[in-house]
Amino acid sequence: MFSSIRFFVLLVLSLTAVARGDIRLNALFTDHGVLQRGKRVPVWGWAENGEQVTVEFAGQRVVTIARNGRWSVWLEPLSASAEPRVMRVTGHNTIEVQDLLVGEVWLASGQSNMAWLLKSSFNPEADIQAATHPNLRLFTVPKLKAQAPVANVMSAWSLCSPNAAREFSAVGYYFGRDLQAALGVPVGIIHTSWGGSSAEAWVSENSLKADHEFSRDILDPYPATYRKWQDAKRVWEAAKLDAEQKGVAFTQSQPGLGWKPSELYHGMIAPLLPYAIAGAIWYQGESNAGRAWQYRRLFPAMIQNWRTDFGQRDFPFLAVQLAPWDRNKKRTLEEITAAPVESDWAELREAQNYSAQVLKNVGIAVITDVGDKDDIHPVKKEPVGARLALLARTIAYGDKKVVSSGPTFRKLSVSGKKAVLTFDHVGRGLTSKGDVVTGFSVAGEDRKFYWGEARIETGNRVSVVSSDVARPVAVRYGWADYPVLNLGNDAGLPASPFRTDNWPVTTQLRK
Numbered sequence: 001m002f003s004s005i006r007f008f009v010l011l012v013l014s015l016t017a018v019a020r021g022d023i024r025l026n027a028l029f030t031d032h033g034v035l036q037r038g039k040r041v042p043v044w045g046w047a048e049n050g051e052q053v054t055v056e057f058a059g060q061r062v063v064t065i066a067r068n069g070r071w072s073v074w075l076e077p078l079s080a081s082a083e084p085r086v087m088r089v090t091g092h093n094t095i096e097v098q099d100l101l102v103g104e105v106w107l108a109s110g111q112s113n114m115a116w117l118l119k120s121s122f123n124p125e126a127d128i129q130a131a132t133h134p135n136l137r138l139f140t141v142p143k144l145k146a147q148a149p150v151a152n153v154m155s156a157w158s159l160c161s162p163n164a165a166r167e168f169s170a171v172g173y174y175f176g177r178d179l180q181a182a183l184g185v186p187v188g189i190i191h192t193s194w195g196g197s198s199a200e201a202w203v204s205e206n207s208l209k210a211d212h213e214f215s216r217d218i219l220d221p222y223p224a225t226y227r228k229w230q231d232a233k234r235v236w237e238a239a240k241l242d243a244e245q246k247g248v249a250f251t252q253s254q255p256g257l258g259w260k261p262s263e264l265y266h267g268m269i270a271p272l273l274p275y276a277i278a279g280a281i282w283y284q285g286e287s288n289a290g291r292a293w294q295y296r297r298l299f300p301a302m303i304q305n306w307r308t309d310f311g312q313r314d315f316p317f318l319a320v321q322l323a324p325w326d327r328n329k330k331r332t333l334e335e336i337t338a339a340p341v342e343s344d345w346a347e348l349r350e351a352q353n354y355s356a357q358v359l360k361n362v363g364i365a366v367i368t369d370v371g372d373k374d375d376i377h378p379v380k381k382e383p384v385g386a387r388l389a390l391l392a393r394t395i396a397y398g399d400k401k402v403v404s405s406g407p408t409f410r411k412l413s414v415s416g417k418k419a420v421l422t423f424d425h426v427g428r429g430l431t432s433k434g435d436v437v438t439g440f441s442v443a444g445e446d447r448k449f450y451w452g453e454a455r456i457e458t459g460n461r462v463s464v465v466s467s468d469v470a471r472p473v474a475v476r477y478g479w480a481d482y483p484v485l486n487l488g489n490d491a492g493l494p495a496s497p498f499r500t501d502n503w504p505v506t507t508q509l510r511k
Helices: 002-019 125-129 162-166 170-183 205-209 212-219 222-246 263-272 286-309 344-358 382-395
Strands: 034-036 041-046 052-057 060-065 070-075 081-090 094-110 133-140 158-160 187-193 279-283 317-320 362-365 408-415 418-424 430-432 440-443 449-451 453-456 461-465 474-477 487-489
Touching: 041 052, 041 081, 052 070, 060 070, 094 133, 094 170, 094 263, 125 162, 133 170, 158 162, 158 170, 170 187, 170 279, 170 382, 187 263, 205 212, 205 286, 212 286, 263 286, 279 382, 286 317, 286 344, 317 344, 317 382, 344 362, 362 382, 408 474, 418 474, 430 453, 440 461
Parallel strands: 034 094, 094 187, 094 279, 133 187, 279 317, 317 362
Antiparallel strands: 041 070, 052 060, 052 081, 081 094, 133 158, 408 418, 418 461, 430 487, 440 449, 440 474, 453 461
16 A cells, blocks of 8 residues: 555655656655766656757766656766766756766665565674775665665665665675775666566566467466455454454454465566666575576566566666475474475576576576575575675676686586586685585486485585485586585686486476
């Protein structure tokens, strides 16, 4: 209800401003903002039909005429600059946007682990007190579910200060802090996320409709889901009223509806289009783990959707691989590692990795070493932001001096009872924390997996054997909700979970 009221107020203010002839700017163009360097920069807003609008910035002057209540211009590519500049926009009235910098702009999106605030992360106070960064700017998109694309947001840029950073996305802050320090140019982070959200809520309706399987499996079932929710809500309301009339306690939670496809794209991505950005970071997948096989197609479709709608083909898209979590089972490590099992959490990680294989400029930050067995929200967010920043330096900015990935599986060879795995991204060598390399399981033709004894060979190889498997045909690493792993490289980055087989997995079978 609050989101609907806020949108209504925004709409009324927009119409009022246009009605009295004032020009307006999208909220992304406010004091302390960052404009993207090296690309044509769109600037847009609203005005009366036929009104002439002039935009002046960094020596450029562009004139346009408002049509259908909207106007837009394009600035030619700008060079990075930490010098505060003023954008002047003139029509019936004049707007001056102060303290604009030019540098790198990144979108930070996803669900609760991206929304997780710096103040709630691991030992944050020292980082908060040190969070005075004049060349780092922060923008938070308000939460809004919308039935159709929204044109604007009620927000503004802020200077990165201890107070601003405290209430900002922890991952977004650490990523921006590290990237700004590495690049030496201004950085702006636009944070737009919502805890618990599903990926399909962030995909445009047109993109979902364009795919037969998404129409059938995501869009078509929603009306029936909505009707069931209405029925359940009526039952809940009746029970609540009955309890109140009888004067007894009523503790039953109101039934939840879940996520409507495209509603967050409409409310929290559409109003940002087509702002010039360098790329996006993404931390989501927990809410789609039960449909991990579908995510292999849905996640790449979302990336392509955003790239198309921002008008920036193949911009870097960097995602965080799901952290280890025991799904509230409260098991001991001995119980967790008793035997290899199937895992839709592992299947979602594989789907994330798959996106990096089928699309250009997609990177996956592996965080198997900073999970929390009993909490879906691991509070150590600094390594997450740091690894995303490393990926950005290599994928977006071509820094070949930086190691940004842990070991990734390349190929499997079998010699007798021994399976030999070759890895890429080993740096100067593979490492393990502890004498025993953990997390590898082996299967033969019967497709039954047993824990294997693994050891690091010379170069970039790991050998695995199991007394229960006479001739291995498949190896899995970290294939669990909460994998217990220790393989990495000399840069301190963990190896990504993987499997060498292509046997049907649980979410594929229930598809």
